[in-house]
Amino acid sequence: MDRRDFMKGTAATIPAVVGLQMLGQRFAFAQGADFADDVEVLNYALTLEYLESEFYRQGNEAGLLSGKEAQYLETIGADEDAHVAAITDTINKIGGTPVEAPGVDFADAFSNRESYLKTSHTFENLGVQAYLGAAGFIKDKAILQAAAGIFGVEARHAAVVGNLLGLEPEGGVYMGATETPLSKDEVLAAAEPFLAGAGSMSGGAAVTK
């Protein structure tokens, strides 16, 4: 797309799209109606937070870590618990019904330190991408601010866990100069292996295709 075209005339209508194209990003919200309202977005987030919260509860109980690592993962777990509580409260406040905690299956994620941290890294990056992909659907600005605030903390978790694993700085600790969003379908496909039985994401209110 020729930048000069935008400098004369069309700039009044679609310039932000151009800015985004220059970012090379795929903004998932541009894809259409993944979420009908804020309650649906929040229930989607709540399911992921429940998943993370339970993951750290089990993982931290397994006693695979020590010292600073154990401390970090305890704090991360506490953050996820706080996210579950905050999102549940918000859904209730705006008159919605919070989804139930999903059934989970973490397979052999807790066999050892490395498998625990690797799975954590996957969850945290998925959380970052899920929030970014859903952000554009949130209509209430106060909710958007809270969601953005949670999103940033998930990015902190992802980076630090990536560093504990000694991953490459770029592509392991950091995922580029900008975060990349994922659509709801992409996130659900990635989360599916960890969800089990009734009350899972594909059965809850979080998904209305």
Add this chain to the structure above:
Amino acid sequence: MSDKQVFDGQAVMDIEDSYARRNFLKYAALFGVGSTLAVAGLGERRFASGQGGGDIDILNYALTLEYLEADFYKRGLDAGILSGREQALIVPIGAHEDAHVSTISSTISDLGGEPVKAPKTKYPQGTFGDKGTFLETASVFEELGVAAYHGQVTAIQNVDLLAAAASIAGVESRHAAIIADLIGGNPFPAPVEDNKSMKQVLKAAMPFIKS
């Protein structure tokens, strides 16, 4: 991270109030703080024209902070005070800030606005003299950057720009956490990111901006 951590114990404290105030007013005008606050005050009018002066003001504000960070890391990396894993973790941060500068500049131009020029910077003596001081200052900058982006979430009107800003803010959060880890600080200070108003951020950043 409070403003105090920027001011306390740093050589920048010798700036006189009158000078500081004058500087602030100058930058407030440059960033268009007045018009942005007016736009924010309109509250729910978020789907109005989509890209008013308000969004461009906010982008120029972000651009100034990114310029400041980019300059800061360039100097710090040039100083050759880091090595090993620390250096490997900081080099990409500098590259990210450079990328943010060019991305935000392009976006402002595409919106028909005029990107602000890079601010002239100044740093307390010894900022780049040793690893510890450099990383402590980096931590202040990163936490400030995170809070600055989060402080604008409700003011940005164009939803696409909001997503673009968020995609940058998330990266600043990663930086902040990694640097906190390197200096033995707390990478996870709260379950939700802090946010600061433009006024608070400018006050904290002002000691590093000359002219």
